[in-house]
Amino acid sequence: MSRRLRVAVIGAGIGARHVDGFNANPDLFEVAVICDRDLARAAALAKAVTAGTLELHGDYDDALLARADIDIIDICLPPFLHAEAITRALRAGKDVICEKPLVGSLAEVDAIEAVVRETGRVLMPVFQVRFGNGLARAKHLIQTGAAGRVFLTTAQTHWSRGADYYAIKWRGTRAYELGGAFLGHAIHIHDMLTSLIGPVRRVSAMTAIRVNPIETEDCGGATLEMADGSIAVLSVTLGSADEISRLRVMCENVTMEGHGEVYASSKEPWEFTPKAPKDQAWLDAALAGAPVHKEGFARQFEAFHAALMAGTPPPVTVAEARASLELITAIYHSARTGERVALPLEADHPAYRGW
Ligand SMILES: NC(=O)c1ccc[n+]([C@@H]2O[C@H](COP(=O)([O-])OP(=O)(O)OC[C@H]3O[C@@H](n4cnc5c(N)ncnc54)[C@H](O)[C@@H]3O)[C@@H](O)[C@H]2O)c1
Incomplete structure (x- = not known):
């Protein structure tokens, strides 16, 4: 009841x-x-x-x-x-x-x-941010097999943060915010990525503090090998003049791109471009039946x-939050050591108790 x-x-x-x-x-x-x-x-x-x-x-x-x-x-x-x-x-x-x-x-x-x-x-x-009807349409194409194999995905979190944002004292600190732009800002689009494409197999990353005088990274890049064999390239900055959150997924039969609302990039508009010989009629049929729900919170x-x-x-689920924190752990460990990090990470990993 x-x-x-x-x-x-x-x-x-x-x-x-x-x-x-x-x-x-x-x-x-x-x-x-x-x-x-x-x-x-x-x-x-x-x-x-x-x-x-x-x-x-x-x-x-x-x-x-x-x-x-x-x-x-x-x-x-x-x-x-x-x-x-x-x-x-x-x-x-x-x-x-x-x-x-x-x-x-x-x-x-x-x-x-x-x-x-x-x-x-x-x-x-x-x-x-994962709950949006544009991302739901992309998921529909992948889950029904219509998209075909995923080749490569790019995830861009190009945002802007300055002194006013860091006036709140916990922000920009390792002890209180726990991490930088990968953890605090790009975490959403990277959750969209794994909810769409699936788990991550290997991670190489770099981070830098370039934009603000803070303790935690405000720029970074990472290359991921996904468990399905595709590649994902992540770029993150808090120093962009304008703001964009863009997920672009190149697949065998279609290229899919979401870049609408900066803080709600799973919402429409998403663009779907069929790859020849697939055409618009094929795409319209493939997208029919994609679910439409309320969005966001x-x-x-x-x-x-x-x-x-x-x-x-x-x-x-908590398991999904764990997967997100596992990716973060791998990114920070790779950035610190220069290693390419293989997932999953268990209790014997040196960064298990903290990045
Ligand atoms: N999902 C999203 O899109 C999104 C966006 C922004 C922030 N966040 C997350 O939300 C969390 C909060 O961020 P924020 O920007 O709202 O921070 P904030 O500092 O603006 O707000 C936190 C509030 O908690 C209160 N607080 C602190 N200690 C307390 C206590 N012991 N008892 C009662 N109240 C207490 C503070 O007075 C403050 O008003 C963070 O984890 C942040 O990462 C998520």
């Missing part, structure tokens, strides 16, 4: 976009608490909540996590606080949503996975609710 789930949103920065996502599903969710140690920020966000009665809360604490009238703890805290907050919320018996990056190492994600198993609760990492949360009601895995 379906029921409306009550959510406590912890962290009122990106938490504002989460509130939009819950508001878009008014029959499924009610934002019951907004928690932020900056109460003025929590109060400002409270104005956006459109359903139910809402309470404000300061520092998140055990009393909040243990409340019987809350179903879901939604963690929108800075990265270095995720692991502890997730563990406490799961142990308090709650289902949990947590922002990216889920945690700061493969060892931490494996420890979190153990708590998920021990508590029997559900943890859903956030990868809202609204879709990820809608599918999360359905999974909780059905007892099925959430639309983004």
Whole structure:
């Protein structure tokens, strides 16, 4: 039986976009608490909540996590606080949503996975950018076999960040942000890449700090060999004059490219160019039946609710967050050592406990 789930949103920065996502599903969710140690920020966000009665809360604490009238703890805290907050919320018996990056190492994600198993609760990492109808059409062409073999993919995260962005003290630091542009910014398009093409087999990468006086990389490049044998080339910078997020996939029968909204690049418009002798009529037939859903947070949360009601895995799993952190670990290890890194990475890898 379906029921409306009550959510406590912890962290009122990106938490504002989460509130939009819950508001878009008014029959499924009610934002019951907004928690932020900056109460003025929590109060400002409270104005956006459109359903139910809402309470404000300061520092998140055990009393909040243990409340019987809350179903879901939604963690929108800075990265270095995720692991502890997730563990406490799961142990308090709650289902949990947590922002990216889920945690700061493969060892931490494996420890979190153990708590998920021990508590029997559900943890859903956030990868809202994956939920878009353009990427869904590309997936349809690959999954039905219409696209044919994938040859090469390029993923460009060419964004712009300056001093105003780094005025928030946790950003740009190894201890608090846990990594740089590969981890904090390009993580979304790289999640789109693996959700489309599948796992990564080998990684070579370089990183540099070129744009801002920070501790973590703001430029980088990587070449990946995917498990299907195709190549992916990733380029990342926070020093571009204009901003673009572009995923371009060259396949046997079609070239597919998404470069619409910078922070929602899985949405339309996507361009699909059939490769001769395939033609537009073939493409139209091949794209028929591709699913159309809500997008972004609204879709990820809608599918999360359905999974909780059905007892099925959430639309983004801890295993997928682990795969994302495994790629990050490989990129940073390759950049530091000059090695070409083979995946998967297990507990005996030197970077398992941190990059
Ligand atoms: N999915 C996305 O597209 C996306 C976009 C931006 C940020 N993020 C992620 O969201 C997370 C938060 O980023 P942000 O930009 O919103 O950060 P932010 O610093 O703007 O907001 C974090 C909030 O947490 C509050 N906070 C800190 N410690 C607290 C505590 N103990 N109790 C209660 N509140 C506390 C702070 O007061 C602050 O308002 C990060 O992990 C970031 O990587 C994701």
